Amino acid sequence: MMEQQAKKLRIGLLGFGSMGRTHTWAVQNIPFFYGPLPFSAQVSGVCTTTVEKSECVAAEFSIPYATASEDDLINDSDIDVIDICTPNNCHFETLKKAIRAGKHVLCEKPLCTTVTEAEEIAALPLQAGQVCGMVFNNRWLTPVLRAKQLISEGRLGKILTFHGYYLHSSATDTARRAGWKQDKTVCGGGVLFDLGSHIIDTLGALCGPMIEVSGMSQIGYPVRTGRNGDTWQTNADESFYLMGKTADGACGTVTVGKLQVGTNDDFGFEIYGEKGALRFSLMEPNWLYYYDNTAPDSPIGGERGFTRLECVGRYPGLIFPSVKAPAGWLYGHLASMHAFLSAAATGTEFHPSLADGLYVQRVMDAAYRSDENRGVRTEVLPCS
Ligand SMILES: NC(=O)c1ccc[n+]([C@@H]2O[C@H](COP(=O)([O-])OP(=O)(O)OC[C@H]3O[C@@H](n4cnc5c(N)ncnc54)[C@H](O)[C@@H]3O)[C@@H](O)[C@H]2O)c1
Incomplete structure (x- = not known):
């Protein structure tokens, strides 16, 4: 049988801030995680605001082409995909050019800064x-995939109510300068655009699209230091509270904000149906909580109660790491390798050392000797 040739996808990346870096990491690491792939993808070109910065990024991440002109990338016949990781107010013009040039386009959220622009793009x-x-990456989290599956199977029955949230705490740091995400003229909105777009998408995918909403915005700290160091009047919401209703009559609330201390990066939802309920928080990324309202409720509560479903690394098609690997497992390896290589590069002492390895070896050896001796207490030889 003829082997199918993997389709080559050469990506032109626009913007190299937190998301440009994240997308580059994803593209360069896909072969570790999935296989065999029907494509081979490469970040083939990068565009930032200056040639110097683009060249720096290109050299660091082995990207063959660097430019400060997005038109160069968009019109380059060697580029198949345009990946938009620039601030929100850049999306519209870039989208128009890239789509008209016939490129595949992946766009970070939100699509545009106004509905008029978004409608033009969608048409x-x-x-x-x-x-x-679009990049609405939270749809791909295993508990969200599992929630979608349970809802599609009818395990919740008719969805009655929901609550979604996406909470950060960065706006409570009054010493922090406002960035472009706190400037409506660049972001298009405030936290509703920045974080709200994610949870609105996820709730729409799970509960059905909202057809009616009411909202209240909040600015907790109206004055702070701006990007250039001057005093700056905040013009973008720092928290947003939304009530909404879906076409099927489910009603619920969405809270998004950067005024919520202790939240880190807490994205989540509660969805309540006639037959069951779901709860998820990104701060507990391994689990989806499921309540089966059809389970027997007696004696003494029967089998009712939220069950913690183990979603962990069960991403469809993932071959690495193991499907049972919890979120964060690979980061331990990353940090270990980084610490060792840093020590090797600077000639500094590294722990866990070989002596730490010897200690573990001695404990295991003593445990086996004890076992062979019917559990008699056995001394662990001291490490010098
Ligand atoms: N999906 C997610 O989890 C997620 C998270 C954060 C941000 N985002 C979205 O990703 C996009 C980028 O956000 P970010 O956090 O990476 O921002 P960022 O400020 O960290 O990076 C943006 C980069 O784009 C560069 N840039 C600005 N104008 C440019 C232009 N015209 N051409 C090329 N480069 C330009 C900037 O110099 C900067 O390096 C935004 O749309 C944002 O809403 C998505």
């Missing part, structure tokens, strides 16, 4: 086989 005709999409 642009696509060529046959041209694929365009």
Whole structure:
């Protein structure tokens, strides 16, 4: 049988801030995690605001082409995909050019800064086989995939109410300068755009789209230091409280904000249906909580109660690491390798050392000797 040739996808990346770096990491690491792949993807070009910065990024991440002109990338016949990781107010013009140039386009959220722009983009005709999409990455978390599956199977029955949230605490740091995400003229909105877009998408995918909403915005700290160091009047919401209703009559609330201390990066939801309920928090990324309202409720509560479903690393198609690997497991390896290589590069002492290895070896050896001796207490030889 003829082996199918993997389709080559050469990506032109626009913007190299936190998301440009994240997307580059994802593209460069996909072969470790999935296989065999029907494509081979490479970040083939990068565009930032200056040639110097682009060249620096290109050299650091083995990207063959660097430019400060997005038109160069978009019109380059050697580029198949345009990946938009620039601030929100850049998306519209870039999207128009990239879609019209026939490129596949992946765009970070939110699509645009206004509905008028977004409508124009959504109405642009696509060529046959041209694929365009958004980065709403939270849809791909295993508990969210599992929630979708349970809802599709009818395990919740009719959905009655929901609560979604996405909470950070960065706006409570009054010494922190406002960035572009706190400036409506660049972001298009405030935290509703920045974090709210994620949870609105996820709730829409799980509960159905909202057809009616009411909202209240909050600015906790109206004055702070701006990007250039001057005093700056905040113009973008720092928290947003939304009530909404879906076409099927489910009603609920969405809270998003950067005024919530202790939250780190807490994205989550509660969804309540006639037959069951779901709860998820990104701060507990391994678990989806499921309540089966059809389970027997007696004696003494029967089998009712939230069950913690183990979603862990069960990403469809993932071959690495193990499906049972909890979120964060690989980071331990990353940190270990980083610490060792840093020590090797600087000639500094590294722990856990070989002596730490010897200690573990001695404990295991003593335990086996004890076992062979019917559990008699056995001395662990001291480490010098
Ligand atoms: N999906 C997610 O989890 C997530 C998280 C954060 C941000 N985002 C989205 O990703 C996008 C980028 O956000 P970020 O956090 O990476 O921002 P960032 O400020 O960290 O990075 C943006 C980069 O784009 C560069 N840039 C600005 N204008 C440019 C232009 N015209 N051409 C090329 N580069 C330009 C900037 O110099 C900067 O390096 C935004 O749309 C944001 O809403 C998504």
